[in-house]
Amino acid sequence: MTLFSDHPDDEGLPGPQRLPAMLALMVTTAIGVFDGSMINIALPQMAQALNSTAANAVWIANSYLLAVAMSLAIFSALAVRYGFRNQFIAGLMVFSLSSLGCAMSTSLEMLVTMRFIQGIGGAATLSIVPAMLRSIFPNRLLGQILGMNALLIASCTAAAPLFSGMLLVSVSWPWLFAINLPLGLLATVLALRYLPASAPTDKSPFDYLGALLSALTLGCIVLFANSFSSHVSNTLGLYRWGYALIALFCGIGFIVRQRRFAHPLMPLNMFSNRRFSLAAGTSCTAFVAQGMTFIALPFLYEGVYGYSSLMSALLFVPWPLGIILAAPQAGKLADKQNPALISSCGLLVFGAGLALLAMLPSSPSVWDICLRSFVCGVGFGLFQSPNNREMLGNAPREYSSYASGVLAVMRTFGQSLGSAFIGVILSLGLLKHHGNESMSGSLVSLALWSASIAVAFALVLSLTRLKHIQVEQQSA
Numbered sequence: 272m273t274l275f276s277d278h279p280d281d282e283g284l285p286g287p288q289r290l291p292a293m294l295a296l297m298v299t300t301a302i303g304v305f306d307g308s309m310i311n312i313a314l315p316q317m318a319q320a321l322n323s324t325a326a327n328a329v330w331i332a333n334s335y336l337l338a339v340a341m342s343l344a345i346f347s348a349l350a351v352r353y354g355f356r357n358q359f360i361a362g363l364m365v366f367s368l369s370s371l372g373c374a375m376s377t378s379l380e381m382l383v384t385m386r387f388i389q390g391i392g393g394a395a396t397l398s399i400v401p402a403m404l405r406s407i408f409p410n411r412l413l414g415q416i417l418g419m420n421a422l423l424i425a426s427c428t429a430a431a432p433l434f435s436g437m438l439l440v441s442v443s444w445p446w447l448f449a450i451n452l453p454l455g456l457l458a459t460v461l462a463l464r465y466l467p468a469s470a471p472t473d474k475s476p477f478d479y480l481g482a483l484l485s486a487l488t489l490g491c492i493v494l495f496a497n498s499f500s501s502h503v504s505n506t507l508g509l510y511r512w513g514y515a516l517i518a519l520f521c522g523i524g525f526i527v528r529q530r531r532f533a534h535p536l537m538p539l540n541m542f543s544n545r546r547f548s549l550a551a552g553t554s555c556t557a558f559v560a561q562g563m564t565f566i567a568l569p570f571l572y573e574g575v576y577g578y579s580s581l582m583s584a585l586l587f588v589p590w591p592l593g594i595i596l597a598a599p600q601a602g603k604l605a606d607k608q609n610p611a612l613i614s615s616c617g618l619l620v621f622g623a624g625l626a627l628l629a630m631l632p633s634s635p636s637v638w639d640i641c642l643r644s645f646v647c648g649v650g651f652g653l654f655q656s657p658n659n660r661e662m663l664g665n666a667p668r669e670y671s672s673y674a675s676g677v678l679a680v681m682r683t684f685g686q687s688l689g690s691a692f693i694g695v696i697l698s699l700g701l702l703k704h705h706g707n708e709s710m711s712g713s714l715v716s717l718a719l720w721s722a723s724i725a726v727a728f729a730l731v732l733s734l735t736r737l738k739h740i741q742v743e744q745q746s747a
Contacts, residue, residue, distance in 0.1 A: 418602020
């Protein structure tokens with residue numbers, strides 16, 4: 272296989288050592304994605320077992336997302352000070368042990384706390400996986416390996432709900448967390464044995480104030496987005512806009528701090544590379560569209576078309592299946608051709624798929640729904656791998672950790688904004704229907720058309736990169 276064969280000019284690990292090192296990262300990524308995707312299915316069972324309301328049980332999922340969002344940028348900076356390998360192994364151990372704590376939880380408060388700790392461990396590992404892949408594989412294979420990573424995430428996303436449903440039929444919800452232990456142990460053994468040792472590359476003082484401002488900014492953005500999924504009330508409104516104000520002021524403070532502090536948490540000069548910054552903005556906007564669609568489609572399938580929860584989960588399968596088929600091929604192509612052009616074509620297909628979903632008739636066939644969803648998945652698969660390659664490839668190698676963190680922040684931030692936009696639309700629907708917790712077909716269509724507009728904006732940003740590439744080639 273070309274992934275594991277040596278070339279005289281290759282950077283990274285020798286060919287034979289790449290496979291076990293890659294497996295350590297891939298197993299960790301898999302359990303992280305599985306953990307997030309499986310838990311939502313089990314929330315009703317958890318709420319009943321822990322004598323909690325459904326509204327409070329949502330924090331079992333939200334606490335994990337909140338911890339990840341608050342600590343992504345922090346761990347990107349810590350990795351260059353303590354070493355990628357050291358941080359990855361430590362984060363993996365925290366994730367695995369907190370999974371045991373989740374499985375043994377006897378109250379909602381204990382489970383939410385363990386999930387928050389689990390999110391911190393997950394952020395410590397997932398924030399640097401793309402950077403570690405870059406340290407394992409040479410640049411000539413970067414697009415291909417990022418495509419395989421996208422394939423893995425899509426496969427786990429597709430399989431997790433079905434696997435969770437089958438598991439819950441025979442065993443109780445704690446096993447959803449307990450299965451992380453053997454997989455975490457396997458990943459830890461592989462990481463200790465095969466991941467390349469990395470000495471700290473930055474011995475400057477850690478920016479504690481910048482870390483606090485970053486955590487407050489990203490955490491409040493997630494809380495602000497999640498607040499729209501609840502019924503509107505005066506009390507909630509005060510909290511909601513309080514989160515927004517804290518995020519705004521802390522975000523401005525973070526930028527000022529990074530510009531003035533001698534050893535910033537995140538070097539903002541990375542964004543002086545227009546291709547990097549445009550790729551980051553494109554990624555964020557595309558994930559806004561994906562986040563909106565993933566929340567809107569269950570309302571369409573169950574609330575409008577009347578399908579069961581299981582059938583709704585099955586109708587989601589064509590989307591990640593499209594990613595599985597497209598992402599690896601797009602990654603390979605991005606190593607040979609212009610990744611910005613490939614990702615732009617992917618956005619065009621993605622936007623067309625969303626428009627097709629928005630124009631679904633009132634009584635479509637299952638195959639019609641699946642085909643339109645499959646087009647979305649193919650488009651997103653064509654976009655994601657080349658765009659990630661464009662981001663990492665246009666950051667200096669010594670900034671790989673920071674670039675990897677930016678990639679993860681853009682994904683989390685985009686999905687949170689998508690959640691907020693759908694929350695606004697859902698709130699409008701609740702007001703219109705006097706609190707009836709459903710979305711009409713017209714509101715779902717509005718949400719999908721809004722997602723299409725977000726993709727159109729992402730396409731404009733992506734095409735702008737082509738002009739910069741052309742200018743660079745002319746001046747070279």
